[in-house]
Amino acid sequence: MEDYYSLKWMGHSLSMIDQRRLPLEEVYLEYTEPRDVAEAIRTMVVRGAPAIGSAAGFGMALAALQAQSGSSESILRDLEKAGNILKAARPTAVNLAWAINRVLLAAQGVSDVRETVIAEAIAIFNEDVQANIQIGLNGLELIPQNARFIHHCNTGALATSGYGTALGAIRTAHEHGRNVFVYVDETRPRLQGSRLTAWELQKLGIPFKVIVDGASGHVMRTRGVDLCVVGCDRIAANGDTANKVGTFNLALAARAHNIPFYVVGPTSTLDKNSPDGIAIPVEERGADEILTIEGQTIAPIGTPVFNPAFDITPHDYITSIITEKGIFRPPFRESIKMGTL
């Protein structure tokens, strides 16, 4: 597919592109320690909810390889320990805990714990790639022949195990001959739009322009926008969706202009244990993300900040949720309860 990857299992190690150094440098780092994978997730070497789910799965595989030889019980204890460290790396994306719990569940009551854990991590990765491809196909019916998008953050191959979610839907439309154009929110503070999405769209040959996040309303009012697509880090049982900060503002602008607003992601992002958005923990990150860029200070010394990494878009601002299992429309609570989403 792509000539780059977010992460790849190498048999006895995990290789990940250092997304902090993109687009200026394309550097792959190799991981053998679960603790280092957790640190890579925390520091955002790897980011994007599906990608960190996969990375956490492989972190568990590394823990299995490292586990003291001995009884299955002692291996399981080591795995649980590693799982707790990995889960603590970032709080909002539910895919992280989902992947770890799935690996732990698979490892129960089997004789070959190591092989089972590695196989489960690989399955999580492969299923995610397949889910993304299916998401793209499912989204086609919502994308007109001439489609001007606004896209927030990065949701491409870099944010997933491969292919992409919201960006995957754009990509599938492009590959199916739709005439697509993307306004790319730069996505402060970490600039995943201008750093990563621009880089992926350039490689895919899809036309785009980067805008500052605050320009989306103006673009809608003056340029004509057909639809907005965003990824998701956690979808609550009522459809409220946590995603990269700025998503809610984009949804507000879309609503005011009657522009469809689509949340796009695999069903691994669904958290039935969170009844609504209020129950979703929103990570707050350090002041440096806002006050420095590439090591350059851009504010007075001692400037205080409020830096939520995510926001919650209430379900009533979401037109549909596009998943590998199909397109879900309001009321989302029904589809989620019936297990179809």
Add this chain to the structure above:
Amino acid sequence: MEDYYSLKWMGHSLSMIDQRRLPLEEVYLEYTEPRDVAEAIRTMVVRGAPAIGSAAGFGMALAALQAQSGSSESILRDLEKAGNILKAARPTAVNLAWAINRVLLAAQGVSDVRETVIAEAIAIFNEDVQANIQIGLNGLELIPQNARFIHHCNTGALATSGYGTALGAIRTAHEHGRNVFVYVDETRPRLQGSRLTAWELQKLGIPFKVIVDGASGHVMRTRGVDLCVVGCDRIAANGDTANKVGTFNLALAARAHNIPFYVVGPTSTLDKNSPDGIAIPVEERGADEILTIEGQTIAPIGTPVFNPAFDITPHDYITSIITEKGIFRPPFRESIKMGTL
């Protein structure tokens, strides 16, 4: 008042703080050539609609000092030439053309053109400071005892001849014992919030936190915001308001949360010749403002951008317009037509 200034007339030259270098360096530049003042406006050494109005007035004063000695007619011709160069520096803020036209009008039919022009430029500056102080007092009745603001861009002493417009209203409230707190939109692409407003609030001792522009909806939803205040670069005859890009997105978020949204500025920002927002020219600036920060590239080479410097907030999103002449409420067209605004 402040221990710094945006611009100051030195008798035979104009001194301006280089706002591009704040907050890291506090450097004042001295101008004697009208053409250099135009370039300083274009490159945003000085910015903020009232400040560039005053700067243009003093640019005309410099042109008068330089004019060939001779007939009043020849001086007026030189002044008109300088006025055209200054007017072309930036298209959106109407205060620029307003100040130049006012100086040119004052110079008609007088014997002492040089003295008249200099006096008029000084009057524009002094009246702007007085207007700002009056704006702050007029705004007091709209500001509750405990007031959590969101503020966009920079509208302080730096953006004006002194004191400030929206930031001036916050400042007056603070000085009158209101318990104020300001969420400061960093204001991409040029970061006037984190660079300039943070710097001014720190000096004023007013508590604040910087947020990314995309976080305003989340802050309103989760933190409690009492009011939004923004400046203005041009107010059309129906109340539609051009201001720094991102203003409209903030207005959309305010509307969705039933939070009052106040436009604050002197009546010199009113343009009765623009019937509505569509008639206001919106400046587009270069790609570098989005793709580089402090000389550091943050996007792939060749990334295309759309970089409008301003946006238009339709009048129906504006709760009131706070001016030195009073507080104006919808329908704005009436107050504007009747000349009370």
